[in-house]
Amino acid sequence: MAHRILSLLLFASIVSAAPKSSLRVKTNGQNVEHALNRLTFGPRPGDAELVRKMGLNEWIELQLHPERIAENPQLAEKLAPLKTLESREYKAFPKDDESKRAIRQMVVELTQAKLYRAVLSERQLEEVLVDFWFNHFNVFLEKGAVRWLATSYERDAIRPHVLGKFEDLVKATAQHPAMLFYLDNWQSVSPEFGERLNRARKGKARVKGINENYARELMELHTLGVDGGYTQKDVEEVARVFTGWSMGRPQQGGGFRFVVMAHDKGDKTVLGQKIRAGGMEEGLQVIHLLATHPSTARHISLKLAQRFVSDTPPEELVEQMANTFTQTGGDIRAVLRTLFASRHFWSPEVQRAKMKSPLEMVASTLRGTEAELRNPLLVARALEQMGQPLYRKQEPTGYDNTSAEWLNSAGLLARMNFAVALSENKLMGVRIDTARYAETAKQMGGPEFQKR
Amino acid sequence: MLNRRVLLQNGALSLFGLGITPSWLTRAVGAPSATGGKKILVVVFQRGAADGLNMVVPYGEKAYYQSRPNLALAQPGKEKGVLDLDGFFGLHPALAPLSPIFADKKLAFVHASGSPAYTRSHFDAQDYMESGTPGVKSTRDGWLNRALPEDAKASPVQAVGLGPVLPRALAGSRSAVALNSVREFQLRDHMAAKEYERRYGKSVDAALQEASKETFAAIEILESVRRAGYQPANGVQYPKGKLGRSMEQIAQLIKGNVGLEVAFADMGGWDHHVNQELLLDRQLKEFGAALAAFYQDLGPRMEQVVLVTMSEFGRTVRENGTRGTDHGHANVMMLMGANVSGGKVHGRWPGLERDQLHEGRDLAVTTDFREVLGAVLQAHSGQTDLARVFPGYSYQGAMRRLLV
Secondary structure (H helix, E strand, C coil), rough: CCHHHHHHHHHHHHHHHHHCCCCCCCCCCCHHHHHHHHHCCCCCHHHHHHHHHCCEEEEHHCCCHHCCCCCCCCHHHHCCHHHHHCCCCCCCCCCCCCHHHHHHHHHHHHHHHHHHHHHHCCCCCHHHHHHHHHCCCCCCCCCHHHHHHHHHHHHHHHHHCCCCEEHHHHHHHCCCHHHHCCCCCCCCCHEEEEEEEHHCCCCCCCCCCCCCHHHHHHHHHHHHCCCCCCHHHHHHHHHHCCCCCEEEHHHHHEEEEEEEECCCCCCCCEEEEEEHHHHHHHHHHHHHHHCCCHHHHHHHHHHHHHHHHHCCCHHHHHHHHHHHHCCCCEEEHHHHHHHHHHHHCCCHHHHCEEEEHHHHHHHHHHHHHHCCCCCCHHHHHHHHCCCCCCCCCCCCCCCCCHHHHHHHHHHHHHHHHHHHHHCCCCCCCCCCCCCHHHHHHCCCCHHHEECC | CCCHHHHCCHHHHHHHCCCCCCCHHHHHHHHCCCCCCEEEEEEEEEECCHHHHHEEEEEHHHHHHHCCCCCCCCCCCCEEEEEEEECCCCCCHHHHHHHHHHHHCEEEEEEEECCCCCCCCHHHHHHHHHHCCCCCCCCCCCCHHHCCCCCCCCCCCEEECCCCCCCCHHHHCCCEECCCCCCCCCCCCCCHHHHHHHHCCCCCCHHHHHHHHHHHHHHHHHHHHHHHHHCCCHCCCCCCCCHHHHHHHHHHHHHHCCCCEEEEEECCCCCCCCCHHHHHHHHHHHHHHHHHHHHHHHHHHHHHHEEEEECCCCCCCCCCCCCCEEEEECEEEECCCCCCCCCCEEEECCCCCCCHHHHCCCCCCEEEEEHHHHHHHHHHCCCCCCCHCCCCCCCCCCCCEEEC
């Protein structure tokens, strides 16, 4: 009950601050439910009523401006003890036991925070988008230094830009040591520099010279898309552009560093455009070129539409979103506003048509039963069983945004077992009021609740 | 997928649970018959880069002893010496349980095999080996998933990865199940199970309905296996530890005739930069014992099985300054099965002299791992579309003689 009063209070303070919206959507029960399903990690009891009171358009506009939403004090209370969330350590840890513990603590707290925020935050759309963009610019926690860089990666490279300019996201991820390490660009050096290094390193592992991994994924996954109209030659040229985009030696404190000596000194040509030799400036120029490219506008619009609308969004919608993207220089908030204003988003056919990811399923279950989240780590284990270990998607592709990604036996079984255990308060780390929610929790293992 | 309604209406599963297998069910799920049962491929991944040079030791090479003054294993017949395989290679003594299988010609090695990718990152190298596309990071699915037959009647447990999360190698569009253990794969609340089954069966979402059918069929099949209990044959005891447990479960599934075609298990802890001697000895004891137990437990059922082992890369030829080895290049793969051309160390040996080494320090790769896997898939699993399994790779057939 305390939760409900609290959220009522929060909403009351929000209503007065609610901005006028340019959206024109009818505030009816079906639309409210749909919006809550898509813009949040699932409605809590009473949420629908509050949105109706505020007006659907105003509520959406507010979610698009998370800085105007008073945050849930319960969340602040949960996050306060998680000190490593604020850690600015980029440096490598020595291989001793104390460091191992420190790194483990970072991983633990990052995981805890993710679940606390998904369940408790009032800025739900922002959390949904942090999840979406992290997945789009995926890094894998188990790859070496990423273990202690992921906290900063999410906090500094992803979170500040989730509703901002797409180009800023590309730039921030390109320069973050987590991405530089994950896709190997930190060791990509011009062939000449590689030769020099190798002469000095007789008998030791050789430096390879150019590494194309980041250049390829930057175009294929992060910006243009696989059919975005680039060639192998473009991959090679972009790889040359990003030679020297590196990180300080881990022992010396990490962090992004442009190593002039390692940079390829020649002119380059990317997508038919000449990039004059210009050191680090070349990379920024290429990021701008890629981030504002029409193929990128389409690719990003399609991915967002797949997340928010349907596995196969109508061409007309993707085109409208891509137009907004281009007109606004890649303003994500504007693109989303176009999406939410579209009749395709509200079409009855797409409502309840998306399979929830395990994170969405678990968070919506906990929100829907007003569960008290005592130990998120144990809940994270359930996510593992469902096939979504947090921060541990190995491939740079991230998870697919379509339903098929989650239709598998072990995953469905884990979802049902999760719901049953929750309904009987047998799930470690979580408590619900069984008198009120046992039956609801059990229902949540059923087919309807796997969809949003 | 398996037609579960037929199974249930005939009450077959209850019989099945008692070890009585009706003939039509035999056909459906591929238990052994006069013509031999469905072929089963078992893949064991040694995560962390096992030291192949100290597993299958080139004791005939002077350079081996020069490069590893502290870590080299003695020649056969000497104290703590290797077990001779062919007059040039010898087996680490901790792998002794495997040597009778080698003598019996059911066990073979392919030395100097591996991935052509130059990376020395565990993560990248495993990723490449499991996707089956060295050098390409954005491959979504794994080679083992692509190797699965396109068969609408396949069992819901045709492909199983032992562990909580489906391994990268098994990820993909064809149905594959992550199985922590046969015991855990169940809905603990039977009332709820019935209710869920009814509701999912009526789901308006066709894909979800279909997936749930597979889920409940898998639950049911594994329940029959579980209820039958399991006692390894021939008094075999699996060693303690993750690999032993995994191998026992795979044997249980094979003998439970559930339609298994592919199984994947892994064992970590091979990354021995420091004090390798003791650590490797312990690892190999578990590794050898688990695989030997599996072989003996299956007995005649090994006719159906080929087991392949792999590791993301090998280790440096030279030992390092801390009595360990660092990340290298080529490694050794192992094949076990009744139809393996065993008792041999296959592959072209590139030598360990300085000028024979990859980048002057590592064992060179002379056999691409996809040649080994391709040969097994073609000859054993009947998978002929290797261009699909290994996109971008032109299969040479270099290891065609690996299977008889």
